[in-house]
Amino acid sequence: MTVLTFTLILLAGAYAAGLLGSLTGLGGGFVVIPLLTLALGVDIHYAIGASLVSAIATSSGSAAAYVKEGITNMRLGIFLEIATTIGAFTGAVLAAFIPAHFIAILFGTVLIFSAIISLKKKSNEVNLKKSYLADKLKLDGHYPEAGGFIAYRVINVAGGFCMMIVAGIISGILGIGSGALKVVAMDGVMRIPFKVSTTTSNFMIGVTAAASAVVYLQRGYIDPGICMPVVIGVVLGALSGSRILVRTASAAWLKYLFAGIILVLAIQMIYNGILGRV
Amino acid sequence: MRIQVIIGQLLRIGVFTSIGIAFLGGIIYLTRHGHEVVDYATFKGIPDYVKPSNIFTSVFELRGRAIIQVGIMLLIATPVVRLIFSAIGFAAEKDYRYAAITVLVLGIILFSMLTGKAG
Numbered sequence: 224m225t226v227l228t229f230t231l232i233l234l235a236g237a238y239a240a241g242l243l244g245s246l247t248g249l250g251g252g253f254v255v256i257p258l259l260t261l262a263l264g265v266d267i268h269y270a271i272g273a274s275l276v277s278a279i280a281t282s283s284g285s286a287a288a289y290v291k292e293g294i295t296n297m298r299l300g301i302f303l304e305i306a307t308t309i310g311a312f313t314g315a316v317l318a319a320f321i322p323a324h325f326i327a328i329l330f331g332t333v334l335i336f337s338a339i340i341s342l343k344k345k346s347n348e349v350n351l352k353k354s355y356l357a358d359k360l361k362l363d364g365h366y367p368e369a370g371g372f373i374a375y376r377v378i379n380v381a382g383g384f385c386m387m388i389v390a391g392i393i394s395g396i397l398g399i400g401s402g403a404l405k406v407v408a409m410d411g412v413m414r415i416p417f418k419v420s421t422t423t424s425n426f427m428i429g430v431t432a433a434a435s436a437v438v439y440l441q442r443g444y445i446d447p448g449i450c451m452p453v454v455i456g457v458v459l460g461a462l463s464g465s466r467i468l469v470r471t472a473s474a475a476w477l478k479y480l481f482a483g484i485i486l487v488l489a490i491q492m493i494y495n496g497i498l499g500r501v
Numbered sequence: 502m503r504i505q506v507i508i509g510q511l512l513r514i515g516v517f518t519s520i521g522i523a524f525l526g527g528i529i530y531l532t533r534h535g536h537e538v539v540d541y542a543t544f545k546g547i548p549d550y551v552k553p554s555n556i557f558t559s560v561f562e563l564r565g566r567a568i569i570q571v572g573i574m575l576l577i578a579t580p581v582v583r584l585i586f587s588a589i590g591f592a593a594e595k596d597y598r599y600a601a602i603t604v605l606v607l608g609i610i611l612f613s614m615l616t617g618k619a620g
Contacts, residue, residue: 227535230527265541276573280520283512283579293505298599301587304606312613361599429512429580434610436577438617443547447569448539451527454576455520 226448229263233452236262241281241460246467247481249341250428251277251457252399253334257488260327260501265449267323267501271398272444275432277457278400282428284458285465294422296364299377299415303387304427307405308434310391315435318396319442327496330397334489337403338482349375350414356380366419375416383413395435398444400428504590508583515579522572530565581610 240254252274259270286295318326357363357377365372377383386408394401402424409420439445495501550559551570559567588603 224539225535226537226539227531229539230531230535263541266544268544269541276576279576279580280516283576283583284516286509286512297505297587301584301599301603301606305602305609308606308609308613312609312617315613315617361596430584430606430610433577433580434613437610437614440574440577441547441553441614441618443545443551445570445573446541447523447526447551447566447573448530449541450573451523451530451569454523454573455527458516458520 224263230448230452232263233258233449234456237277237453237456238460238463241277241457241462242464242467243460243477243481243484244281244457245285245461245464246477247341249337249481249485250400250402251281251460252397253337253485254488255453255457256330256398257492259449261488261491261495267326268318268444269446269449271318271326271396272439272446273398273449273453275394275398275436275439276445276450277453278398279429279432279436280454280458281461282400282425282432284461286422286426286429292367294366294418295426296362296366296415296419296423297426298360299362299364299409299419300423300426302360302362303384303408304430306384306387307391307394307427307431310388310393311395311431311434312391312438314392314395314397315438316395317392318444321396324496324499324501326396327492327501329393330399331489331491331493331496333393333397333399333401333404334485334492337401338485338489340403340407342478342482348414349373349416350378351376352378352414354378354380364419366416373416375419377413377415379412379414383408386412391431391434394428394431395438398435398439400425400432402428504586504593508586508590511586512579512583515582516576519572519576519579522575523569524572526565526568526570526572528565529563529568533565581607584610 236258240251244251255274256270259265260267362377365374390401390404405424406420409415584607588600591600
């Protein structure tokens, strides 16, 4: 395959990945990694590098809007970034010692888990219980909702912090934003309303990814020839996705479609990983 | 609140500037190497021309891939610059605890950058 064909295929694939990723909130990396490794036969280390760079682009691009609207809890995000950056650094260093086929199997497993999380019903339940640490760290906040602000409190700060270290390690090994894991830590453990946890998680992905990207960059995981079409495609796809989201109120069927695609890709990755073909 | 608006703008500008640079480098790369055969089947480590120490001389030689890499480095730097602005914002609000937390996160990324070389 020539460089030109390779670039054009990747550009189209990354566009589709960015579109689906933004419609479902899962991010583009989930499609980019299988596309590169399974369809184009690229070594998985290059694939995770390109995917990580595209995660930074989409996170920064979309976080800009939410930060302005005041939904993102900046203090919470920055506090938890201590955990995710430590994890991301650890993961990026570990990635060099983990055999490629194991990375593929781990990727497939995280993929299935994320698809399930994305289909779960989201509740915007508001917790009002007080917690000493959250109070000390000023993590409680409020977010805008039709007609005014809704106040919420954060609990189980230590538990959420530990979950974020895990999310960071996974992100560093696999080159994905691991937004699903971050949302689990914030929704499930710290009882933060869904609207706030999603936007704050998105806001954190860029900083988390930067911590492992500086390692990837020095180890050659980030190849310009692969990253260029991937980043441009994913960002353009994500832009189109956000336009569609504004127009159509409910994209429920899309969610199921994407979850289905992801499940197929996940099984492919695990299957090829076990056979040692990745 | 003002600092949040600045941060929002900054993130957007960073993303689009870096993509613009990558696109420019991409055009140069494709016109020069578009008809070569790709080979990414095995991981080969880092090529010399994009090593952080050589990248800027490569850019001045107008190497397409080096220019793309500069765009990508700018993209990676965008959230880091965002952190610096957050630290300034917290300090301006006299929230020194959070200014310190932000500096700590910056420190972790810096540590990662300095120790991240292949062994």
